Amino acid sequence: xxxxxxxxxxxxxxxxxxxxxxxxxxxxxxxxxxxxxxxxxxxxxxxxxxxxxxxxxxxxxxxxxxxxxxxxxxxxxxxxxxxxxxxxxxxxxxxxxxxxxxxxxxxxxxxxxxxxxxxxxxxxxxxxxxxxxxxxxxxxxxxxxxxxxxxxxxxxxxxxxxxxxxxxxxxxxxxxxxxxxxxxxxxxxxxxxxxxxxxxxxxxxxxxxxxxxxxxxxxxxxxxxxxxxxxxxxxxxxxxxxxxxxxxxxxxxxxxxxxxxxxxxxxxxxxxxxxxxxxxxxxxxxxxxxxxxxxxxxxxxxxxxxxxxxxxxxxxxxxxxxxxxxxxxxxxxxxxxxxxxxxxxxxxxxxxxxxxxxxxxxxxxxxxxxxxxxxxxxxxxxxxxxxxxxxxxxxxxxxxxxxxxxxxxxxxxxxxxxxxxxxxxxxxxxxxxxxxxxxxxxxxxxxxxxxxxxxxxx
Numbered sequence: 332x333x334x335x336x337x338x339x340x341x342x343x344x345x346x347x348x349x350x351x352x353x354x355x356x357x358x359x360x361x362x363x364x365x366x367x368x369x370x371x372x373x374x375x376x377x378x379x380x381x382x383x384x385x386x387x388x389x390x391x392x393x394x395x396x397x398x399x400x401x402x403x404x405x406x407x408x409x410x411x412x413x414x415x416x417x418x419x420x421x422x423x424x425x426x427x428x429x430x431x432x433x434x435x436x437x438x439x440x441x442x443x444x445x446x447x448x449x450x451x452x453x454x455x456x457x458x459x460x461x462x463x464x465x466x467x468x469x470x471x472x473x474x475x476x477x478x479x480x481x482x483x484x485x486x487x488x489x490x491x492x493x494x495x496x497x498x499x500x501x502x503x504x505x506x507x508x509x510x511x512x513x514x515x516x517x518x519x520x521x522x523x524x525x526x527x528x529x530x531x532x533x534x535x536x537x538x539x540x541x542x543x544x545x546x547x548x549x550x551x552x553x554x555x556x557x558x559x560x561x562x563x564x565x566x567x568x569x570x571x572x573x574x575x576x577x578x579x580x581x582x583x584x585x586x587x588x589x590x591x592x593x594x595x596x597x598x599x600x601x602x603x604x605x606x607x608x609x610x611x612x613x614x615x616x617x618x619x620x621x622x623x624x625x626x627x628x629x630x631x632x633x634x635x636x637x638x639x640x641x642x643x644x645x646x647x648x649x650x651x652x653x654x655x656x657x658x659x660x661x662x663x664x665x666x667x668x669x670x671x672x673x674x675x676x677x678x679x680x681x682x683x684x685x686x687x688x689x690x691x692x693x694x695x696x697x698x699x700x701x702x703x704x705x706x707x708x709x710x711x712x713x714x715x716x717x718x719x720x721x722x723x724x725x726x727x728x729x730x731x732x733x734x735x736x737x738x739x740x741x742x743x744x745x746x747x748x749x750x751x752x753x754x755x756x757x758x759x760x761x762x763x764x765x766x767x768x769x770x771x772x773x774x775x776x777x778x779x780x781x782x783x784x785x786x787x788x789x
Contacts, residue, residue, distance in 0.1 A: 349655070353662050357639050363503035365635030367494065370510030372628040374517045374546060378539040379624050380689060381525045387617045387692045388472070389535035394620040395469055395609060396476035396536060398602040399456050402595060403448045404484065408491050409594035410444050411437060412641075413583035416725050418499025419642040423649025429579075430500060431568025434558070436580055437492040440587070445488030452481035465609050469616070472536065479540035486551040493554035498638055499645070500567075509553040517546035589729035593720065593736045600740035600769075604762050607752050611759070618698035619759045621689045626706055626713075629674050633667050633714035637721035644725035648789065657785040660722040664778070667718045671711030679707045702763045709767040712774035719777040728784060735776045744769035 375397075383390035414437035421429045456477045460470040494506035523531055524538025534541070564570060601623070608619040640663035647655030678685065682703040686696045716739075720732035744765050751761025 361639035363507040367507035368631035391616040392472035393536035395473035400480040405598040406595040409591035410587040412590035413586035414495040415499040419645030420649035423646035432573030441488040441492035445485030449484040476540040483544035483547040490551035513546040513550040593733040621699040641721040641725040675707040709770040712770040716774040739773035
């Protein structure tokens with residue numbers, strides 16, 4: 332074999348080796364992260380099932396209380412995304428000792444973000460419910476659960492800061508186990524308070540909200556306690572006051588701003604779909620809650636893949652490795668595509684069985700099943716758009732994903748959902764068609780952007 336041919340073979344082998352390494356790293360990182368994200372949704376699923384089987388109307392109260400809370404909460408989580416990316420970049424730069432500074436900044440941000448989130452929800456949440464055209468009984472029933480949800484925001488923000496730091500460090504396992512331990516706490520409380528057992532009064536949706544608050548408090552204590560007891564905590568700079576580093580602090584906040592605003596647009600748009608369902612009626616809210624809850628559970632897997640992709644892309648970006656950035660992104664997109672196809676083929680034929688797990692109400696089930704089948708059409712693009720968006724942020728493209736989410740979900744999806752559901756009389760099927768269109772739009776924009784950047788040097 333001549334020298335050029337041998338060199339070409341060597342280069343091909345190196346590329347294959349790099350692909351295998353990145354694929355293995357993606358799956359290794361994403362596994363615990365997916366487990367953690369599924370833990371988040373398992374908590375919501377547990378509450379929805381217990382509350383829904385207690386009363387379909389109480390499930391509507393719970394969903395409407397969660398809608399404004401989820402907007403603020405998800406925005407708060409997005410604002411802390413810089414912790415994850417900056418930690419991964421420090422690892423890529425070979426500066427593990429500076430990761431503690433990222434955590435310390437993140438905990439300060441998390442505390443103030445949590446306090447501000449709680450204040451906003453307490454002040455604006457109840458009036459909002461009563462001024463968006465909902466029937467008065469729905470607004471009244473959702474008010475107290477919303478207040479209880481808001482009280483858990485500071486603790487939850489601190490738990491997210493700790494979990495994001497561990498994930499950026501490449502240690503997602505402890506955060507995952509803490510989340511599932513919190514699920515045990517949540518289950519115990521929800522079974523006590525929702526139906527009223529051991530002589531306690533039945534609290535319905537309010538009991539579900541208190542269970543969530545208790546679990547989040549536990550989660551914060553568990554995550555921060557683990558970090559404090561890590562043998563390498565001092566070497567990572569966890570207990571060391573960092574030197575002032577304004578550029579790093581600005582970049583950490585900048586990533587958070589882009590992610591937080593993007594999350595706000597996306598979740599606000601989806602929360603508005605609950606309101607549109609509320610304009611149709613209480614059973615429509617319950618049926619759409621079933622669809623959205625199932626989709627949200629599925630979404631936790633691509634969200635975990637997005638976290639792993641951001642860590643790998645962030646490490647390569649920190650090392651100024653352009654081919655590594657592109658390779659990590661493409662591998663993540665391919666794995667996400669395979670997952671989206673597989674889960675759609677599972678949900679499609681089992682939609683009826685899934686719906687009956689949430690409620691006994693035949694009318695709610697009849698509305699939920701066809702919408703759940705149609706929802707399979709947007710599982711693939713919805714999964715892709717979150718993974719591509721996180722990969723773009725990790726490589727320094729912060730604001731394009733935000734603009735994409737603004738256009739796709741606020742400008743397009745919200746009015747389209749209203750038009751199809753109300754004037755066209757399509758009900759929650761119209762809402763679902765709007766999500767299908769917006770998801771393809773968002774995924775297409777973001778994939779095109781990543782392809783453009785992949786052709787440029789870092």
